[in-house]
Amino acid sequence: MKQAPELTQDLRLGRRALDGRADVVLLGDLSWDPETSVWVLPLRVRADTRESTLPEWTDWYVFIDANYPLGSIDVHPAKTGSIEDTYPHQRLNTPGPATQPWRDGRLCLQTGRASLGFRVEEEEARDAAGRLEWYVHALQDWLAAAARGQLLAPGQPFELPDLPIRDRARVVFSEGPETFARWNELPDSRGWAELVPLPGNPRVFAVRAFYSFEGRWLFSVEWGDLLNRVPRRRCVRIPWMRCKELPLLPVHAAPTTWQDLERAAKAQHWDLRGDLMAFAERLRDGTRHLCLVGFPVAAKVGEPAVRTHWWAARLPSFSHGDVAPRGYARTKQNRQRYDLTNLFAKPLPVDWLRTDDWAPEELRSRGALPEELRRSWVLLLGAGALGAAVAEMLVRGGVSRLVVVDPDIVEGGNLVRHTLDLTEVGVSKARALAERLRSISPDLQVHALAQSLELAPQQPHWLVSRCETVIDCTASNDVLHALARITWEGPRLFFSASFGVGARRVLCFSATGTSFPVEAFWAQCGKWIHEDYKELLRTDLPREGVGCWHPVFPARADDVMLAAAITVKALVRSATLRPITRVETYSREGADDDFQGYAKWTA
Amino acid sequence: MGAGNNRRAHRDFRTMTLPLHRYFEDFLHDIRPTPSQIKEMREGHARLRERLQADTALAGGFVSMFLQGSYRRFTAVRPKDDSRADVDLVVVTKMKESEFSPAQAMSCFKPFLERHYKGKYRQQGRSFGIEMSRIDMDLVITAAPMEAEAGTYGELLKAEASLSSLRLDEDFSSEPLFKSDRQEEALWKLHPLRIPDRDLGAWQDTHPLAQLSWTHRKNDRCGRHFVNVVKALKWWRLVHLESLPKRPKSYPLEHLLGDCCPDGIDSIAEGVVRTLEAFVDNYALHAAAKIVPSAEDRGVKQDVMARIDGNDFAAFHEQAKKAAKLARKAFESPDAQTAAPLWRELFGGKFPSAPEGGSKKSFTPHEGGSGGVDSGRFA
Numbered sequence: 010m011k012q013a014p015e016l017t018q019d020l021r022l023g024r025r026a027l028d029g030r031a032d033v034v035l036l037g038d039l040s041w042d043p044e045t046s047v048w049v050l051p052l053r054v055r056a057d058t059r060e061s062t063l064p065e066w067t068d069w070y071v072f073i074d075a076n077y078p079l080g081s082i083d084v085h086p087a088k089t090g091s092i093e094d095t096y097p098h099q100r101l102n103t104p105g106p107a108t109q110p111w112r113d114g115r116l117c118l119q120t121g122r123a124s125l126g127f128r129v130e131e132e133e134a135r136d137a138a139g140r141l142e143w144y145v146h147a148l149q150d151w152l153a154a155a156a157r158g159q160l161l162a163p164g165q166p167f168e169l170p171d172l173p174i175r176d177r178a179r180v181v182f183s184e185g186p187e188t189f190a191r192w193n194e195l196p197d198s199r200g201w202a203e204l205v206p207l208p209g210n211p212r213v214f215a216v217r218a219f220y221s222f223e224g225r226w227l228f229s230v231e232w233g234d235l236l237n238r239v240p241r242r243r244c245v246r247i248p249w250m251r252c253k254e255l256p257l258l259p260v261h262a263a264p265t266t267w268q269d270l271e272r273a274a275k276a277q278h279w280d281l282r283g284d285l286m287a288f289a290e291r292l293r294d295g296t297r298h299l300c301l302v303g304f305p306v307a308a309k310v311g312e313p314a315v316r317t318h319w320w321a322a323r324l325p326s327f328s329h330g331d332v333a334p335r336g337y338a339r340t341k342q343n344r345q346r347y348d349l350t351n352l353f354a355k356p357l358p359v360d361w362l363r364t365d366d367w368a369p370e371e372l373r374s375r376g377a378l379p380e381e382l383r384r385s386w387v388l389l390l391g392a393g394a395l396g397a398a399v400a401e402m403l404v405r406g407g408v409s410r411l412v413v414v415d416p417d418i419v420e421g422g423n424l425v426r427h428t429l430d431l432t433e434v435g436v437s438k439a440r441a442l443a444e445r446l447r448s449i450s451p452d453l454q455v456h457a458l459a460q461s462l463e464l465a466p467q468q469p470h471w472l473v474s475r476c477e478t479v480i481d482c483t484a485s486n487d488v489l490h491a492l493a494r495i496t497w498e499g500p501r502l503f504f505s506a507s508f509g510v511g512a513r514r515v516l517c518f519s520a521t522g523t524s525f526p527v528e529a530f531w532a533q534c535g536k537w538i539h540e541d542y543k544e545l546l547r548t549d550l551p552r553e554g555v556g557c558w559h560p561v562f563p564a565r566a567d568d569v570m571l572a573a574a575i576t577v578k579a580l581v582r583s584a585t586l587r588p589i590t591r592v593e594t595y596s597r598e599g600a601d602d603d604f605q606g607y608a609k610w611t612a
Numbered sequence: 613m614g615a616g617n618n619r620r621a622h623r624d625f626r627t628m629t630l631p632l633h634r635y636f637e638d639f640l641h642d643i644r645p646t647p648s649q650i651k652e653m654r655e656g657h658a659r660l661r662e663r664l665q666a667d668t669a670l671a672g673g674f675v676s677m678f679l680q681g682s683y684r685r686f687t688a689v690r691p692k693d694d695s696r697a698d699v700d701l702v703v704v705t706k707m708k709e710s711e712f713s714p715a716q717a718m719s720c721f722k723p724f725l726e727r728h729y730k731g732k733y734r735q736q737g738r739s740f741g742i743e744m745s746r747i748d749m750d751l752v753i754t755a756a757p758m759e760a761e762a763g764t765y766g767e768l769l770k771a772e773a774s775l776s777s778l779r780l781d782e783d784f785s786s787e788p789l790f791k792s793d794r795q796e797e798a799l800w801k802l803h804p805l806r807i808p809d810r811d812l813g814a815w816q817d818t819h820p821l822a823q824l825s826w827t828h829r830k831n832d833r834c835g836r837h838f839v840n841v842v843k844a845l846k847w848w849r850l851v852h853l854e855s856l857p858k859r860p861k862s863y864p865l866e867h868l869l870g871d872c873c874p875d876g877i878d879s880i881a882e883g884v885v886r887t888l889e890a891f892v893d894n895y896a897l898h899a900a901a902k903i904v905p906s907a908e909d910r911g912v913k914q915d916v917m918a919r920i921d922g923n924d925f926a927a928f929h930e931q932a933k934k935a936a937k938l939a940r941k942a943f944e945s946p947d948a949q950t951a952a953p954l955w956r957e958l959f960g961g962k963f964p965s966a967p968e969g970g971s972k973k974s975f976t977p978h979e980g981g982s983g984g985v986d987s988g989r990f991a
Contacts, residue, residue, distance in 0.1 A: 021638045026967045028634040029948030038637060138967035 013041035014075050016048075019137035023077055024050055026142045031055075033145055036068065044109075048073040051087065051110075054145060056152035063156045067091045069148060070111040071141070078140045084118060084148050085111040095262035097160040098151065101171045102262070118147035161261070163311030169255070170263040172320065172361045179363040180204070180299065180321040181451070182216040183230045185370060189305070189316045191228055192251070197221050199284050202249045202301055205239040209448065215367070216301070216319070219249065222287070233409060233453040248288040249301040249319070252279045256304065266356040285324075285352065286345050293329035293344070299362065300324050316366070323360040325351060369407055369452050378406035382584045385502075386410040388476035390462055390492075392438040393417070394426040394564070395506065396482030398573030399580075400446060401428050406577075409452040412472045415439040415483075416461040422553055426566040462491045469495050479525070480580065481505040492525035499523065504583055505530065506576040509541035510548050512568035515575045515595040515607075516541075519583035526590060533592045533612060575607065629943050630951050631879030635964050639955075640840055640880070642962045643689045643847045649697050652746045653683065657701065660742075660749065663728050664703065670724055675757070676704040676765035680820035681750075685827045687842040687866055692850045696743070700750045702820055704765045704805065709755045709815050714808030717753055737811045754805040755815060804912045819911025823863075826870070826910040833875040834883060841883035842869050844959065848935060851960035856931050857924035864916045867907050868895075881955075885943045888936035892929070899929035 020039060027033045036051040050071040058065055068087035074080020086092050086102065088110050095102040095114055102114025119133065134143040154160045161168060201220040207213035215236050218229040256264055256273035264270040274281040292298050301321055305314030328344040328351075337343040351357065370377070377383065387408050389400050392415035400413065415438045419429050423438075433441035443457035456472050474497060481488055484507035492503070503520045516537050520526050550560035564572075575595050583591060592612045599605030645653075661677050664670060681700030682688035691697050707717050718735065725733045725740060733742045740751040757765055804819040831838040849856060849865065860868060872890035877883040898905045902922040906915050935958060942954035952966035 021634070021641075022964070022967070025634045025638060025948075025964055029630045029632045029951060029966075031947075035634060038634065142967075 013043070017075075017077070020048060020073065020077050022137045023073070023141035026138055027052065027145060032149065034066075039073070042072070045072065046075070047083075048075065048077070050141075052145070053090070054149055054152070056149040056156070058152060058156035061156035061158075063092065063152065064090075067152065071144065073141065078135055078137045082141065082144045084116045084144060086114055087111055092155075094260045095170065095258075096155045097168055097170075097261040099171070099261070101173050101265065103173070103265070116148065116151055118144060118151055155260075161310045163309075165310050167307050167310055169306070169318070170257060170261050172263045172363075173265055173358075174361050174363050176323065176360055176362045178212050178214065179365060180214050180216065180301070180319070181207075181365045181367040182301075182319050183232065183368040183451075184317045184319070184366055185368040186315055188228070188230075188368075189314070192303075192317050195227060197227065197251070198279075199248065199250045199287070200227065201246050204245045204247050204299065205236055206243060207451075208235060208239060214245075214299070215451065217244065220246075231452070233447065233451050234455060235447045235451055235453070237454075245299075247299045247301065248284075248292075248324075249303060250279075250281075250284050251303045251317075253277045254304055255306065255318075256302065263361075264359060266358055267352045268356050270359055271353060282349060282353070286348065288324075289327040289345065289348050290341070292324070293327050295326055295329045297326050298324050316368075318366065319364050321362040321364045323362065325357065367451055369409065372451070373407045376406070378403065378408065379581060379585060382478065382581060383407035383409065385478045385584075386412070386476040388412045388414070388473055388479045390414050390479070390481045390488055391483035391485075392442040393482065394423070394566075394569045395484075395508065395573055395576065396480075397428045397438075397442050398570055399480065399482055399506070399576050400442060401449065402573060402577045404446045404450050404453055407450075407452075409450065409454060411443075411446065411453065411455040412458065412476055413439045413443050413455060414458045414460065414462055414473070415442075416459060422561065426564060426569040462488050474498070476501070478502045478584070479504065482507070482576075484508075489525060489527050489530060493527035495524065497523045502584060502587065504580050506572075506579070508564065508568075508572045510544050510563060511601070512564040512572045513544075513597045514541060515572045517576060517579035517583075517593045517595075518591070519579070519588060520590045521587050522589070529590045533590060537592075537594055629882065630945055630948070631881045631943075632948060632951060632955070633879060635948070635952065635955065635966075636840070636844070636880040639959060639963045640843060643843060645683070645688055645690050645697055649690070649746050652744060653697070653699050656742075656744055656747060656749055657699070660701070660751075664724070667724050667727075670721070673706045673720070674703070675706055678702055678704075678765075680752075680824065682862070682866065684820075685824055685866075686839040687827065687846070689843050689846045689850065692853075697747045698750055699747055700739075700752065700820075702752045702754060702805070704754050704757060706756045707753075709806055712755070712808075714810055714813055714815060717755065717808045718810060721751075721753060735810070738807055738809050738816070752807055752818075754807050754818070757805060758803055817912040817914065819909065822911025823909070830870055830873070830875075834873060834877050837877050837880050837883045838870075838873055840880045841873055841877070841887055842866050844880060844884050845869055845887065847962070848959055851958075852931060852935075857921075857927045859920045859924050860917070860928060864907070864920060867910075867916050868905070871907065881939075881943050885936070885939045888932055888939050892933050892936050895925075895929055899926045902926045 016039060024035065024039055027035060032055040034053040036053055039048045039050050041047075042049045050073060051068065052071060053066050053068050055066050056063075068090040070085045070087055072081075072083040072085065074082070088104060091112070092114070093102065093112070098117040100113060100115040100117075102112050105111070105113040134140045151160070154162075200222045201224065202216050203218040203220070204214045205217045207215055215232065216230060217232065217236060217239075219227040221227055252274065254277055256270060256277070256279075258264055258269055258273055264273050271281045288300070299321055300323075301319045303317050303319045306316060306318045307314045325348075328347045337347075366372075369383070382403075383406070385408070387403060387410065389396055389411060392400070392413050396413075396415070400411065404411065417438045419427070419433045419436055419438050419441055421431070421434050423429070424431065424434075429438070429441050429445060433445075437457065437459035439457035439459045443455040446453055446455055458470060458472065462473075473495070479492065479501055481492065481504065489505065500521055500523055503518075503522070503525045505518045506515065508515045514537070516534060518530055518534055520529065548563070551563055553559060553561050579593050594610045595607040596610070597604070597606075598608055657679065664674050664677060667674075678684075678701070679699065680702050681698070683697075683699055688697065703721075705717075705720075707720065712720070718740075721740065722735075725742070729742050732744070733740050736750075738752065740753075742749040742751060802819075802821060804817040804822075806815040807818050809816050827839065834841070846865070849861065868891065869887055872894060873883055873887040874890060877886060895905055902925070904917045904920045904922055904925045907917050908914065909916050938954060938958050942951045942958065945951035945954065948966040949968070952964065956963045956965060
């Protein structure tokens with residue numbers, strides 16, 4: 010929208026609410042910025058900044074969506090008469106283009122919950138009269154907190170400073186309390202890291218192992234099959250450097266140039282030049298290598314550090330071959346002089362890359378299964394519609410060791426309710442499912458056995474013996490009897506889930522023991538299974554297609570997904586309760602497409 | 613009180629007051645001529661000019677036509693109750709005063725008006741009124757200007773020929789009324805034009821461009837707030853029409869306001885307050901004696917107040933006194949919540965009301981992370 014839209018009544022009302030206040034001066038009226046297609050309102054606010062270097066009155070630019078009171082409201086400091094440092098809860102406060110009178114350091118004024126997209130009235134006014142005013146209040150409170158140094162107060166969640174990132178590539182690592190303890194025992198402050206590209210996604214690189222500067226193996230990251238399978242010839246070796254604390258410039262700004270980084274390094278007696286030159290000798294190949302900068306971080310402000318965080322940057326290409334130094338003898342000393350001039354004589358920007366901690370608990374902070382289930386090796390019998398959906402939920406929830414057993418192959422007709430896709434038709438269901446699950450979780454180690462359990466010999470596969478949680482999604486009586494013939498070394502959680510016609514009833518049986526209690530299963534589930542069978546007899550079953558006598562089982566994808574979700578719920582409950590035996594049934598209420606919920610029955 | 617004292621008083625006066633710039637901006641936005649009126653004005657003006665230029669009978673005698681009056685000076689307000697707006701147009705001709713009587717001069721235009729505006733026009737004392745759906749055009753015929761000045765008027769026609777250059781007040785009251793000082797200088801120096809007065813049977817002086825030029829200069833001296841002060845006070849008159857005498861109104865009122873408005877005002881609010889107060893002070897004796905102050909037109913020797921009655925003026929003065937007190941009280945209010953109702957009493961419902969006292973809830977640092985969400989939707 011290059012052309013200015015109509016100045017709406019709502020916009021007029023919103024900015025009028027600021028007029029005539031003793032602590033706000035409107036420095037102009039709303040003007041349309043065609044560059045960014047937002048309304049711009051320059052204003053001066055007074056805030057309680059006593060006993061700080063911040064002035065009482067500061068100038069700001071407020072950017073308001075044309076659909077106000079909807080849309081976003083951003084607050085930027087003015088180039089003159091405002092703050093020039095970068096504070097916590099603020100984007101990197103660089104001056105930005107000379108043509109615009111505001112700086113880049115947008116403030117984060119929303120509360121934690123509002124940033125999630127929740128629209129809770131008490132947290133942020135949403136009406137035209139109050140929303141802009143709310144932001145100005147928030148700005149004043151932000152300034153007061155900045156003046157007192159309370160933007161990151163002890164006890165609040167720790168926040169990394171905003172990094173200027175232009176590169177589309179990103180580096181992922183896995184750091185948690187265990188690796189932090191390991192790092193603390195290591196004397197090394199620099200070395201080499203093994204970086205592998207994420208299969209299927211050329212933008213993501215994962216740190217797979219750390220080596221000392223001399224090349225001694227320090228430790229490997231516990232990734233799943235997806236990253237572990239990447240052959241060594243596809244790995245890259247990049248430098249890592251570790252410092253004592255987060256390299257920061259006052260107040261809470263990330264270093265944007267190599268000069269800045271050196272200044273931040275000096276403050277903690279870190280010899281950045283020395284480290285870089287040590288690496289440069291081994292990186293004179295004319296390409297730009299990545300490097301990692303690590304530092305300890307705490308979960309909350311003021312608390313001890315609990316994990317290592319890594320930043321990644323693209324190094325400039327070091328002097329090599331004939332490139333430099335021109336006219337000088339190509340000695341080691343001259344090359345280093347050239348490199349250091351290149352890095353530090355002028356403000357050379359650091360090309361930061363985005364980094365993410367993909368440690369299991371970090372990656373799954375949005376919703377993880379209980380720990381006892383995540384830590385357990387899971388045996389999944391049956392990779393059909395129900396099994397595949399259950400497996401996917403378990404893997405997304407954090408299960409990282411899985412054995413899938415299914416002798417079938419994927420058919421086109423399966424796909425109406427199966428999580429797999431057309432590219433996998435004709436492939437073993439177990440193998441195809443394992444491959445799909447690998448692409449979901451970087452932690453997952455999965456084994457696929459394309460065989461049936463009922464034909465299992467007396468001595469089961471070692472993987473089957475290893476599993477602590479056994480989930481049966483085959484709806485096959487033979488499988489239950491085969492399970493009963495196996496004896497595990499210690500107590501296991503057995504869980505069998507199936508559904509009736511149209512997935513109208515979900516039956517979940519769980520038991521704890523060294524062997525599956527098949528008699529108990531029939532004693533407790535028999536009547537339900539019999540009822541489902543009678544229902545089946547009343548149903549006119551669909552068929553696979555022309556030319557096949559075999560009927561197929563009717564249940565739509567939405568019904569199967571509901572059944573799978575219920576199965577996971579019941580499984581989680583059983584994993585906590587560890588019952589000797591337990592039966593739960595969930596019967597759908599309401600006629601076919603008039604869904605009313607489920608009636609639960611437990612024994 | 614010396615000059616120094618005055619300056620100090622002025623400074624105090626500024627720190628304790630509430631100019632409410634945005635309230636006045638929004639108020640003015642709502643009392644300016646509506647976009648549809650402006651559109652019809654542009655179209656009516658353009659069509660009339662085309663017809664005048666195309667008319668074979670008049671072509672030889674037609675020099676120029678230009679917009680004048682409050683629309684030209686950006687001091688027009690939207691007519692109240694959706695009545696039609698009056699637009700004044702001056703038609704400069706080549707008719708010599710010595711060869712045409714006022715009645716003859718006017719009758720020259722009748723065939724043209726019969727042809728294009730049959731049943732929509734009527735002859736008035738000094739002009740023709742043309743009635744359109746949302747506006748009335750007032751056509752003033754003038755005699756030939758001095759030979760040397762005909763060219764300047766011709767240029768004025770050219771300048772107004774493109775529609776976009778016909779600028780009517782749409783939120784650019786802060787822009788200068790002239791494109792360049794040279795243009796202004798040239799127009800200012802022109803001699804008065806002569807218009808026929810049918811009732812007097814004589815040619816009269818008029819100098820609309822001098823009025824325009826004076827307003828332009830005054831507006832500059834008043835921080836570009838003057839035309840807005842005039843509009844606000846014209847609106848005050850419309851809102852209180854019932855308690856006010858019929859006159860003074862339109863240009864005579866604007867003229868008096870121009871005499872009263874102090875230079876160097878910093879806001880419309882300040883202009884309104886101080887203009888009303890100066891009006892009350894300056895004309896207190898006139899009002900007491902029930903005589904009308906005389907005011908000479910900006911361009912010609914003529915009393916613009918000639919048609920106003922002394923009793924009317926006294927009654928008007930009485931109301932202005934009340935308005936001045938109210939405006940002062942509003943201007944010195946501590947906050948918008950107190951001021952807005954007072955301004956609304958003065959200017960009616962078009963002046964925006966203040967929102968109720970703002971909420972104090974705002975930025976709370978992230979406490980306890982993202983957990984414990986109370987309510988809301990999520991996808």
